[in-house]
Amino acid sequence: MKSTILNTASSYLLPILLLFSIFILLRGHYHPGGGFVGGLIASIAFVLHSFTHGTDDTLKLLRIHPGVLIPVGLGLAVLSMFAPVLIGDPVMTGLWFDEPFPVIGLIGSALFFDIGVYIVVVGVVLTILFTISQYSE
Amino acid sequence: MLFAVLAGFIVSILYIPFGRFLKGKLAGLAALLPISLFAYFVSFIPAVSDGQRVTFHQPWVPSLGINFDFHLDGLSLLFSLLITGIGSLVFLYAAPYLRGHRYLDRFYAYLSLFMAAMLGVVLADNVLLLFIFWELTSISSFFLIGFNNDNAASRKSSLIALGVTGGGGFLLMAGLVLMGHLSGSYSIQAMVETNEYLKNHVLYGLILLLVFAGAFTKSAQFPFHFWLPGAMKAPTPISAYLHSATMVKAGVYLLARLYPVLGGTDYWTYPLIIIGGITMLYSAFHSIFRTDLKGILAYSTISALGILVFLIGIGTPQSLLAASVFILVHALYKASLFLITGVIDHETGTRDITQLAGLRKVLFPLAIAGLLAALSSAGLPFTFGFIGKDLVYEATLHTDGVMPIILTALAVVTNIFLLYAGLLAGLKPFTGQLPDRYQRIHLPSLLMWAPPLLLALLGIAFGAFPAIADASLLNPAASAMINKPIDTPLKIWHGFNLVLLLSGLTLALGAFLYLMRKPSASGLDWIERFNNLSPKHVISQLTHYVRHFAIRYTRTLHNGLLRVYLLRIVVFATLLLAFRLFAGGNIYLLPGYLTPLSVYEIAVVCILIAAIYLTVTSSSRLTVVVATSVIGYGMCLLFVFYSAPDLAMTQFTIDTLTVVLFVLVLFRLPPFLNFANRGARIRDWVVAATFGAIITLIGIQVLNQSFDDAVSKFYGDNAYILAKGKNVVNVILVDFRGMDTLFEIVVLSIAAIGVFSLLKLKLKASEKE
Numbered sequence: 030m031k032s033t034i035l036n037t038a039s040s041y042l043l044p045i046l047l048l049f050s051i052f053i054l055l056r057g058h059y060h061p062g063g064g065f066v067g068g069l070i071a072s073i074a075f076v077l078h079s080f081t082h083g084t085d086d087t088l089k090l091l092r093i094h095p096g097v098l099i100p101v102g103l104g105l106a107v108l109s110m111f112a113p114v115l116i117g118d119p120v121m122t123g124l125w126f127d128e129p130f131p132v133i134g135l136i137g138s139a140l141f142f143d144i145g146v147y148i149v150v151v152g153v154v155l156t157i158l159f160t161i162s163q164y165s166e
Numbered sequence: 167m168l169f170a171v172l173a174g175f176i177v178s179i180l181y182i183p184f185g186r187f188l189k190g191k192l193a194g195l196a197a198l199l200p201i202s203l204f205a206y207f208v209s210f211i212p213a214v215s216d217g218q219r220v221t222f223h224q225p226w227v228p229s230l231g232i233n234f235d236f237h238l239d240g241l242s243l244l245f246s247l248l249i250t251g252i253g254s255l256v257f258l259y260a261a262p263y264l265r266g267h268r269y270l271d272r273f274y275a276y277l278s279l280f281m282a283a284m285l286g287v288v289l290a291d292n293v294l295l296l297f298i299f300w301e302l303t304s305i306s307s308f309f310l311i312g313f314n315n316d317n318a319a320s321r322k323s324s325l326i327a328l329g330v331t332g333g334g335g336f337l338l339m340a341g342l343v344l345m346g347h348l349s350g351s352y353s354i355q356a357m358v359e360t361n362e363y364l365k366n367h368v369l370y371g372l373i374l375l376l377v378f379a380g381a382f383t384k385s386a387q388f389p390f391h392f393w394l395p396g397a398m399k400a401p402t403p404i405s406a407y408l409h410s411a412t413m414v415k416a417g418v419y420l421l422a423r424l425y426p427v428l429g430g431t432d433y434w435t436y437p438l439i440i441i442g443g444i445t446m447l448y449s450a451f452h453s454i455f456r457t458d459l460k461g462i463l464a465y466s467t468i469s470a471l472g473i474l475v476f477l478i479g480i481g482t483p484q485s486l487l488a489a490s491v492f493i494l495v496h497a498l499y500k501a502s503l504f505l506i507t508g509v510i511d512h513e514t515g516t517r518d519i520t521q522l523a524g525l526r527k528v529l530f531p532l533a534i535a536g537l538l539a540a541l542s543s544a545g546l547p548f549t550f551g552f553i554g555k556d557l558v559y560e561a562t563l564h565t566d567g568v569m570p571i572i573l574t575a576l577a578v579v580t581n582i583f584l585l586y587a588g589l590l591a592g593l594k595p596f597t598g599q600l601p602d603r604y605q606r607i608h609l610p611s612l613l614m615w616a617p618p619l620l621l622a623l624l625g626i627a628f629g630a631f632p633a634i635a636d637a638s639l640l641n642p643a644a645s646a647m648i649n650k651p652i653d654t655p656l657k658i659w660h661g662f663n664l665v666l667l668l669s670g671l672t673l674a675l676g677a678f679l680y681l682m683r684k685p686s687a688s689g690l691d692w693i694e695r696f697n698n699l700s701p702k703h704v705i706s707q708l709t710h711y712v713r714h715f716a717i718r719y720t721r722t723l724h725n726g727l728l729r730v731y732l733l734r735i736v737v738f739a740t741l742l743l744a745f746r747l748f749a750g751g752n753i754y755l756l757p758g759y760l761t762p763l764s765v766y767e768i769a770v771v772c773i774l775i776a777a778i779y780l781t782v783t784s785s786s787r788l789t790v791v792v793a794t795s796v797i798g799y800g801m802c803l804l805f806v807f808y809s810a811p812d813l814a815m816t817q818f819t820i821d822t823l824t825v826v827l828f829v830l831v832l833f834r835l836p837p838f839l840n841f842a843n844r845g846a847r848i849r850d851w852v853v854a855a856t857f858g859a860i861i862t863l864i865g866i867q868v869l870n871q872s873f874d875d876a877v878s879k880f881y882g883d884n885a886y887i888l889a890k891g892k893n894v895v896n897v898i899l900v901d902f903r904g905m906d907t908l909f910e911i912v913v914l915s916i917a918a919i920g921v922f923s924l925l926k927l928k929l930k931a932s933e934k935e
Contacts, residue, residue, distance in 0.1 A: 053815075058891040061811035063899060069819035076826055096922060099915045106908055114226075139891070139900045142907075146900070149911040153918040154823060162830045164925045 032081070039081040046074030054147050055140075064143035068150025075155055084162045095159060098152030106145030109138045167222040167236045170206055171289060173199060174282025178275040185271025194613065196274040197257035200281060204250035207243060214243045215638040217651055221291070230294075231352045237291035240642025244490060245288040245419055247639070252411040252501050253281050255617035259505055260403040262611045263512060273313060277407070280306035284412045288419055292352050293342040300338065300380075300416065304331040307413050311400045323396030330383050330393040338380025338420075341373050345427070348373075357427045358649060365431055374433055377424060378441075385417025385471045388445040392705070395464040402508030405460060409467045410501035415493065418474045422489065426649040429481055438479025443576050446472030450583035454683070459507045459517040459591055463500065466543075466587040469580060470496045477561060480573070483648055485561035488554070490643035491656065494635065495542065495554035498625040502539040503591050505618035506532050510595055512614070513607045519590060524600030528607040531615045533596040538622035540592025542629065544585040544676060545669065550629035553656050555581060555672070559665045578672055585676030586683070593680075632656035733853065740857045747863060754870045755863075767807060774800040787838055791828040795821050812895040 050070035057063030079087035088094070177199050210220060224234035238246070257277065264270050283306055286299030305328070312324030346352040348367055349360045357364065364370060381387075386394040394414065398405055408414065421429075421438070428434060446469045453465030470492070477489040509532055510525065511517045526533035538549070545555035558581075562573040609615060628635050636656040645651045724731075747753065777796040784790050798821035805814035881894050881902065891897035899907050 057893060057896040058900075059893055061815060061893060061895075063812065063893070063896040065899070066812070066815045066819060069816065069823065073819060073822055076823065080826075096918065099918060103911065103915060106911065110904065110908065114224075139897075139904070142904060143896075143900045146907060146911055149915060153911075153914045156918040157921045158823070158827060158830065160922050160925045161827065164834075 036081045039077050043074050043078045046077070047071055050074065050147075054143060057143060058139065064146030065150055068147040069154065071147070071151050072154035072158075075151075076158055079159065079162065084159050088159065091155075095152050095155035098148050099156065102145045102148030102150075102152060104145075105148065106142050109141035109145060112138055112141075167220070167238070167289070168224055168234055170203055171236065171282060171286050173203065174278040174280075174285065178279040178282070181271050181275035181278070185275060194258055194261040196261070196278070197254055199278060200250045200253035200257050203281075203285070204247065204254055207246045207250055210238060210243055211638050214238065214240055214642050217642070217645075226295075231292075231346065232294045233292050234295065235291040235353055236289045237355060238289060239646040240639065240644070241419070241422055241490070241646040242288050244493065244639055244643040245415070246285060248411040248415075248494070248497050249281060249284045249288065252407060252497060252621070253277075255501070255505070255621065256403050256407040258613045259406075259508070259617045260401075262613050263403055263508060264401065269313070273401075276306055276309045276313070277404075280310060280407075280412070284416065287416050291354050293346055293354060293357075294352050296354075296420075297335070297339050297342055300384075300420075301332070301335050303413055303416060304328060304335055304384075307331070307397075307408055310404045310408065311397045313400055313404060317399065320399040323393070323399045327393040327397050330390055334380045334383025334390070337376045341376025341380065344369060344373050344376065354423060354427065361427050364427065370428075370431075371433055374428060374437070377420070377428065378437060381417035381420045381475075382441060383417070384420070385414050385475065386445075386468050387417070387441050387472065387475055388448055391445060391449060391468045394468055395461060398458075398460040398464050402460070402504060402511060405463075406501050406504030406508065409464065410504060411497040414467065414471055415474075415497075418471060418478070418489075418493070421475065421478045422486075422647050425478060425481065425486070425647045429478070435479050435481055438475050439573070442472045442474070442476030442479055443573070444472070445469065446476060446580045447576060447583075448472075450580045450587070453587040454583055454590075454679075457519050459510065459519055459522075459595070460504075462519070462587050462591050463503055463507065466584055466591075467496075467500060469584055469587075470500070473558065473577070473580065476573075476577075477558065478647075480561055480565055482561060482564060483644065484557065484564055486647045487640065487644040488557035488561045490640050490647070491550075491557050492554045493643075494628070494640065495550050495625070498621050498628075499539040499542040499551060499588070499592075502535055502618040502621035502625070503543070503588070505614075505621070506536050506539070507591065509610055509614050509618070513610060514604055519594055521601075522595035523598035524596070525604065525607070526596040527600050528604065529596070529609060529615070531609070531619050535615070535619040535622040536592035536596055538592075538626055539618070540588045542622065542625035543588030543592065544673065545581070546673065548626070548630050550625045550627075550632075552629055552669070553632055555669060556665050557656075559668050563664065574668065578668055581672045582676045582679065585672060586679045589676070589680045733850075736853055736857050740853070740860055743860050743864060744856075747860065747867065750867075753863065754866055756866070764807070767804070770800050770803045770807075785838055787832050787835065788829075791825060791832065795825045798824070812893070 050067045053062035053070060054064055054067030055062075057067070075087055075091070078090070177196075213220065220236075220238040222234070222236040226233050257274070260273065260277070261270075264273060267273065280303060283299050283302035287296055287303060290296035290299055308324050308328040311327050312321050314320040342352075345357060345364065348369065349357045349364055351357065351360075364373070367373075383390045394409065397408065400408070425434075449465045449468035449472065453462050453469060456462040456465060474489050474492060474496075477485045477492065507517060509529065510522065513529070514522065514525075516522065542549040542551035545551040558577055559574060562577050563570050565573060633656075640656070723734075774797055777793045777800065780793040781790050781797070784793065798817060802814045802818045802821070805811075805817060881898055886892055891901070
């Protein structure tokens with residue numbers, strides 16, 4: 030797309046939107062947000078970048094194919110589900126650190142599950158959109 | 167014990183990254199896994215023979231009653247030792263057998279997976295856990311049978327095997343769930359306690375039917391036996407492992423394991439005796455017409471499985487002891503014969519019994535192994551087979567009424583055929599004149615001839631000194647089946663009695679048959695003529711018809727026109743909803759309770775209506791896309807007004823991405839044309855209006871129902887206490903209903919993989935043009 034304003038803006042918007050998506054992801058347990066929405070926002074950030082710079086540039090920026098993110102995210106989600114088994118609790122028991130961490134807050138297995146969801150969503154959306162857009166070109 | 171079961175799974179996963187380093191000379195190292203597991207299980211022998219039971223408990227999904235419950239008693243131990251012991255030999259044997267094979271690492275990964283699944287089956291105490299492992303054996307044996315995946319016949323037989331065993335597994339699951347539901351516990355040991363209740367329940371017959379279906383398909387009982395000869399397409403080490411000690415014995419194991427829960431009634435005894443009897447006779451008879459060594463072994467295996475089912479059906483302490491002895495006897499000689507066949511095939515390139523002769527001159531140690539295994543299978547005195555056969559006759563003779571005569575006659579005839587088959591496989595290739603073309607054959611590596619020899623020697627050792635195995639292994643196994651201790655020492659010599667006479671008769675007639683009858687292709691032709699009547703033929707015809715029906719069905723209902731699909735779905739949903747609505751009692755036309763409208767809501771609704779009008783009437787695709795996205799954003803605003811911020815955020819981002827997706831796809835579409843004629847348009851209007859009206863009516867009905875807030879109140883109250891989250895929506899997603907979320911992201915991933923592979927496939931095809 031030939032628009033100087035959008036072109037310039039998207040370069041700055043990409044990191045800002047990514048930060049925002051992580052913010053949304055982390056606050057999800059206490060305020061509106063979560064892994065799913067966070068992942069969608071992160072995908073939008075990359076999609077916006079690909080609109081102005083072309084899909085190939087965005088893929089170069091990503092360095093890895095977004096499809097790789099899918100097994101990574103699924104693996105993280107499954108691991109966080111099975112982690113309680115290691116200390117003898119049933120699957121999907123919520124495990125939490127006692128003390129909140131600075132900035133992030135309480136960290137528990139549910140957070141890692143949410144991060145897994147986030148990664149899967151980014152991987153899925155970008156795989157679908159980039160595959161189709163490359164096909165369209 | 168959990169680790170012992172899971173070790174095979176872990177190893178098979180490790181083969182993915184590290185397997186390629188183990189393809190060369192180090193391939194034999196794979197055997198370390200079964201050998202160490204074998205040692206581990208051997209260490210339990212003293213405890214188990216004292217009558218102790220080793221149990222292990224680890225909660226998995228306690229809310230559904232699925233736990234990692236393992237239970238090691240005599241029966242489990244016997245099977246575990248067979249699985250790991252013969253497994254060790256097969257692992258060792260396969261290294262030279264498949265040396266240089268492209269997929270040797272894959273082979274060991276599948277084999278480890280399969281072994282672990284088998285161990286899980288025989289050790290699990292929880293029936294649902296048992297079922298999971300049961301299915302894993304079906305799936306991993308599918309990989310093993312279809313290991314030569316460039317061979318169409320091999321692929322087909324693995325599919326048949328998976329179809330038959332998987333279908334049976336499906337029924338078995340229903341049976342196990344029913345059992346667990348009725349007895350109130352999924353633990354087999356707990357079910358043993360409440361077995362009287364199960365046996366007197368109305369559904370007892372159904373449970374038996376379902377369990378039998380699972381066991382019969384897995385253990386290749388008539389009329390489901392046909393997958394087993396087909397499975398001989400696998401490399402011989404796999405056949406040896408699957409058909410001597412593991413896969414096909416799983417069904418027998420299941421029957422033996424559930425005997426104390428379900429067994430002992432007429433409904434249990436007669437079907438097993440009849441099916442087992444038919445199977446053992448039918449396939450023993452078939453085995454003598456085969457000319458392919460593996461074919462002979464396949465049919466005699468089915469026959470042996472029939473004998474086992476038959477013995478468990480009789481269900482006296484003697485017959486159960488006979489069954490546990492025969493399991494061991496058969497595993498030893500059959501594995502040995504399979505491995506010998508593998509060497510013969512490997513060295514001469516043929517398994518045709520009419521071609522092979524005189525191999526003792528070049529493969530001497532194997533000739534000894536073959537002879538010993540054949541003798542054990544023939545049941546000559548001082549072999550383990552002799553004791554096994556005696557016990558079988560002993561068991562059939564000690565039944566009630568007229569049964570002894572019929573059952574013993576059945577057993578004798580079967581054993582005569584089996585004896586002939588055993589001699590054919592173990593003796594025939596090694597006797598006679600060595601043809602010139604085989605003069606230059608030399609003995610393969612130690613790892614290939616030592617395992618069959620060892621197994622055959624064990625058969626003799628147990629036969630000559632039965633005390634080694636009886637008190638330590640076989641009596642505990644039988645006592646686990648009848649759930650009370652038995653102590654019947656195995657004897658080599660019973661004195662001159664009827665059993666000995668029958669044994670002698672079997673030997674004499676079998677030997678006579680062997681001397682008189684020469685295997686020939688004409689015999690095979692003769693038996694092939696009855697093929698049209700065989701269950702295999704009937705079922706393949708059936709699949710043929712099912713496939714034709716499926717093609718017709720697909721062509722009618724899935725014709726590829728999206729508008730037709732959409733129309734059908736909407737019409738169907740409308741009919742269903744309308745039926746439910748009008749059959750459900752009073753219909754309210756006005757909501758009972760209304761909040762006053764605000765200016766914002768009116769504005770949003772007006773925007774929505776305008777956007778909808780534009781969507782339906784516009785002839786530009788881009789306009790339609792923009793208009794639908796306006797509808798989506800309008801919905802977001804409504805969500806915001808009604809305080810559902812999470813929903814609004816998600817809807818907003820999804821809508822954005824949908825627009826992007828649409829725009830990307832729009833480029834590829836042909837110019838917009840309106841095909842619909844007047845009639846079609848009117849039809850679409852009617853359908854759309856009816857659907858909208860129904861949905862509206864349902865919405866109003868929902869508002870009139872009294873709202874039960876128990877669920878939402880639970881989530882609201884407990885979100886912070888149980889899951890430390892203040893955002894209830896998110897807590898539900900990642901904690902309370904986390905399993906659902908997991909499945910949703912799995913579905914998403916499948917969708918992405920689908921899009922990716924479809925479009926990439928297309929790219930390559932267009933590149934070729």
